[in-house]
Amino acid sequence: MAWTKVCNQLNGQTHIPCLAVYGGRLYGGTRPNGRLFRLNVAGNAWEQVCDQLDDNVFINRLMVASDGRLYASTTSPTAGKLLRLNLAGNAWEQVATAYLGVPLPQYFSSLIEHDGRILVGGRRQHLGQVDSGFLLRLKLDESGWDLVAVTDSEVSSLEHFNGRLWVGTNWTSQDGFRWIRRLNLPENALEDMVNLGTVYVAGAYIFHLKTFNNRLYLCREGTGYLLRLDLAETGVENVGASTPGLRTIEVIGGVLYNDSGGGLYQLEADESTVTKICDPLGGQVMWSLCEYNGKVYGGTTTSGFLYVYPNTSQSASESASISESSSESASPSPPPIYTRIDVEIKNAMIYCKSANVDFSPPDSDITLVGMGITVKTPGTFRTYSEPIDAISSLKDSVIKATQLSDA
Numbered sequence: 001m002a003w004t005k006v007c008n009q010l011n012g013q014t015h016i017p018c019l020a021v022y023g024g025r026l027y028g029g030t031r032p033n034g035r036l037f038r039l040n041v042a043g044n045a046w047e048q049v050c051d052q053l054d055d056n057v058f059i060n061r062l063m064v065a066s067d068g069r070l071y072a073s074t075t076s077p078t079a080g081k082l083l084r085l086n087l088a089g090n091a092w093e094q095v096a097t098a099y100l101g102v103p104l105p106q107y108f109s110s111l112i113e114h115d116g117r118i119l120v121g122g123r124r125q126h127l128g129q130v131d132s133g134f135l136l137r138l139k140l141d142e143s144g145w146d147l148v149a150v151t152d153s154e155v156s157s158l159e160h161f162n163g164r165l166w167v168g169t170n171w172t173s174q175d176g177f178r179w180i181r182r183l184n185l186p187e188n189a190l191e192d193m194v195n196l197g198t199v200y201v202a203g204a205y206i207f208h209l210k211t212f213n214n215r216l217y218l219c220r221e222g223t224g225y226l227l228r229l230d231l232a233e234t235g236v237e238n239v240g241a242s243t244p245g246l247r248t249i250e251v252i253g254g255v256l257y258n259d260s261g262g263g264l265y266q267l268e269a270d271e272s273t274v275t276k277i278c279d280p281l282g283g284q285v286m287w288s289l290c291e292y293n294g295k296v297y298g299g300t301t302t303s304g305f306l307y308v309y310p311n312t313s314q315s316a317s318e319s320a321s322i323s324e325s326s327s328e329s330a331s332p333s334p335p336p337i338y339t340r341i342d343v344e345i346k347n348a349m350i351y352c353k354s355a356n357v358d359f360s361p362p363d364s365d366i367t368l369v370g371m372g373i374t375v376k377t378p379g380t381f382r383t384y385s386e387p388i389d390a391i392s393s394l395k396d397s398v399i400k401a402t403q404l405s406d407a
Helices: 316-320 391-396
Strands: 004-007 015-022 025-031 036-039 046-050 058-064 070-076 082-085 092-095 106-114 117-126 129-138 145-151 155-161 164-169 179-183 190-195 206-212 215-220 226-229 236-239 246-252 255-260 263-267 274-278 286-292 295-300 306-310 340-346 349-352 365-369 372-375 385-387 398-400
Touching: 015 058, 015 070, 015 295, 025 286, 058 106, 070 117, 117 155, 129 155, 145 179, 155 206, 155 215, 164 206, 206 246, 215 246, 246 286, 255 286
Parallel strands: 015 286, 106 155
Antiparallel strands: 004 306, 015 025, 025 036, 025 058, 036 046, 058 070, 070 082, 070 106, 082 092, 106 117, 117 129, 129 145, 155 164, 164 179, 179 190, 206 215, 215 226, 226 236, 246 255, 255 263, 263 274, 286 295, 295 306, 340 349, 340 372, 349 385, 365 372, 365 398
């Protein structure tokens, strides 16, 4: 099988570094002009939601936070910024001021919500050389940033694993290493966990960390291997055979997918075999992957195209009906009844990390399924927590979601 092109680039945007589902629609963040796109209702073309704000030229990450709003971390020639889509859904608004007011080009490369607070990771650059990396936490009043940690390498990815916040870094001029680091328990410094080596390969940074089945996976661009943190948490192990140009990984529908040279691969149930399920595009690399309407969508580099691939829940007859040459046939199906939501388990509590739907009526039942949740009532909700008797009872647990207030 092959990818099906959904739509071409819009307004000269050649890269789609990030995708997210917000309000039941698929959004894409772009470069080189920092615009926000949304897939149209027909599902066959991008439509521009808003222009860039000020000089934010790259939208590096998109995230729907527990407050139900869409956030973006950006890069600009003056200072990286955190943006939030306004309530009208048609323009960016800046959240907080620039980091420390330092007039150096800054990259807000990574974005995550941790214990109810938004964190960004990135780097500062001076005279073409990386000055330092950093991890920042948004102040409660959104007036600015608290500096959590300074590093000698860019914080290029963030992920929750085993109740802790983990960090993936990039090679810099100050440090010839790429590291997997972990936020210490006082949460004021980063601990060195795994050194991934000193050989410099341009752009070969840890672009994604992803938790899957209680293991931490990563892709280090240029190595050709899907990597996994070992059980001792002191090294990494190769998973499957070498594949060229590994760029991004994502968990979709209970399956771990990764892009490699524009081809789509999936981790098999034995968690040691990586199988190619979709041939490369030829010159196109998937920079971002996302689940939307039960299918795998990918945003590319170099062209700014959007592609779709049927996931494993689709029947063979449905797959066969999709034509590579027709973007019209790639129109998304109607929204599914059930929506998958990521959760985090910490201290015998279940924390919902994000959601894109409103619960109505209040106290709607939601049933946990593995490491995700099946939503019985469409709808956006805040972070909630509910104690559980034991992690082993996760699959059968039922918890309640609270309704959003009008405020």
